[in-house]
Amino acid sequence: MEPQNLTTVSEFLLLGLSDDPELQPLLFGLFLSMYLVTVLGNLLIILVVSSDSHLHIPMYFFLSNLSSVDICFISTTIPKMLVNIQTHSKSITYAGCLTQMSFFFLFGCLDNLLLAVMAYDRFVAISHPLNYPVIMNPCLCGLLVLVSFFSSLLGSQIHCLMVSQLTFCTNVEIHHFFCDAPQLLHLACSDTSINTILMYFIGAIFGGVPLSGILCSYTRIVSSILRVPSTGGKYKAFSTCGSHLLVVCLFYGTGLGVYLSSPISPSPRKGAVASVMYTVVTPMLNPFIYSLRNRDVKRALWGMISRTA
Numbered sequence: 001m002e003p004q005n006l007t008t009v010s011e012f013l014l015l016g017l018s019d020d021p022e023l024q025p026l027l028f029g030l031f032l033s034m035y036l037v038t039v040l041g042n043l044l045i046i047l048v049v050s051s052d053s054h055l056h057i058p059m060y061f062f063l064s065n066l067s068s069v070d071i072c073f074i075s076t077t078i079p080k081m082l083v084n085i086q087t088h089s090k091s092i093t094y095a096g097c098l099t100q101m102s103f104f105f106l107f108g109c110l111d112n113l114l115l116a117v118m119a120y121d122r123f124v125a126i127s128h129p130l131n132y133p134v135i136m137n138p139c140l141c142g143l144l145v146l147v148s149f150f151s152s153l154l155g156s157q158i159h160c161l162m163v164s165q166l167t168f169c170t171n172v173e174i175h176h177f178f179c180d181a182p183q184l185l186h187l188a189c190s191d192t193s194i195n196t197i198l199m200y201f202i203g204a205i206f207g208g209v210p211l212s213g214i215l216c217s218y219t220r221i222v223s224s225i226l227r228v229p230s231t232g233g234k235y236k237a238f239s240t241c242g243s244h245l246l247v248v249c250l251f252y253g254t255g256l257g258v259y260l261s262s263p264i265s266p267s268p269r270k271g272a273v274a275s276v277m278y279t280v281v282t283p284m285l286n287p288f289i290y291s292l293r294n295r296d297v298k299r300a301l302w303g304m305i306s307r308t309a
Contacts, residue, residue, distance in 0.1 A: 012097050012172045012179065013090045016081065017272055028085045034284050035078045041287030042067035045297070052300035058136040059125070059240075060297075062118045063290060065145055069114060070283035073107035076100055077178040077279055097179040098160055104178060106156035108255075109206040113148035115248055116210035119217035120144075122241040127224040155206050162195050176272045178279075207256075214248055243290050250285065254278035 017027060049055045049064040080100065084090055092100070125132050163181055167190040174183045181199055185192045221241060228234045254277035291297045 009094050009168055009172060011091045011093050012174050014081070014084060014092055014177055014179070015090060015173055015175050016084065016177045017276075024085050024088075028082060031078055031280070032082055034280050035074060035082070038074050038280070038284040038287075039071055041284065042071045044301070045287050045290065048297060048300045048304055051304055055296060055300055058121050058141045059118070061141055062114060062121060062145070066111070066114045066118070067287065069107050069110050070286055072103070073111060074280060074283045076103040076107060081177045092179065097174075097184075098164060101163065101179040101181055101184070102156045102160040105159045105181070106152050109152035109155050110148055111251065112206055112210040113152060114145070115244070115251065116213040116217075117144045117148060118244050119214040119241075119248070122244060123217040123221050125240065126221050152206070155202055159199070159202060162198055166190055166192065166195065176275070180275075211252060218245065243294060246289055247282070247286055250282045251278055254282060 018024075045067040046064045049060045077100070080092060080096075084092075121136060124135050128135060159181060163184050166184065166188040168187055169189040171187060174180075174187070176183050185195055185199065188195075218241075225234050225238055254274070291301060
């Protein structure tokens with residue numbers, strides 16, 4: 001069968017999480033609820049940080065940026081899924097598929113880099129508390145966010161260009177609820193060896209490098225905490241980074257679990273279900289983790305509620 005050039009492919013079919021018609025209303029209600037909780041929760045974090053002057057410090061500046069990215073991250077996949085369920089359609093246009101994949105990679109990489117930046121911020125706060133305001137000045141904080149954004153944007157465009165060069169046969173069924181690069185490589189009729197190598201190379205850079213930075217930062221943090229003489233001081237120092245560490249474990253644990261197991265997984269549908277953990281559940285839990293475990297955020301939140309009331 002002769003492969004078609006990608007420009008002649010008008011649409012792909014997103015098979016979603018289940019083919020059972022009776023499950024579609026349940027999936028729609030479940031994911032709509034999760035999407036609304038994620039957006040409202042992260043918007044609340046942004047509002048609280050911006051409205052309370054006591055939270056205008058680097059730690060919460062990065063947190064508000066992370067919340068913004070989480071909103072964008074989940075918005076690249078779930079709205080299209082909800083529309084397809086509601087309209088009983090599985091199609092996504094070629095341009096829409098590439099756009100979704102590009103934005104998914106952009107905000108996924110930006111999530112990685114911001115988590116690494118937040119780990120560095122906690123390292124400076126704990127290991128160099130006296131020099132913290134000087135080192136983590138507003139210019140450096142803004143520069144770190146901008147570098148993270150433009151690096152992620154470059155990676156996403158390379159990713160998109162790589163996939164746009166593929167050729168496909170007549171099979172355009174994607175066993176997922178969004179356009180993911182590994183799934184598109186699996187559908188391609190042309191040789192994908194170079195594309196696969198490049199995909200893993202880019203993944204290693206935007207996944208491995210931030211993770212290495214996080215591990216290095218926490219190694220130094222633990223070393224600094226162990227030198228604190230009092231037990232209360234150790235607890236206070238560790239409590240400042242406990243929420244961030246929990247989010248890192250959730251995001252990287254689920255994300256790496258999905259992508260490392262996908263080559264050996266016998267069922268693509270199971271991989272799609274597992275992807276829900278890092279694409280939906282982790283962004284939804286982030287506001288609760290940071291608000292319920294952080295006294296400053298809870299104080300600012302109750303203050304804002306009392307002023308509104």
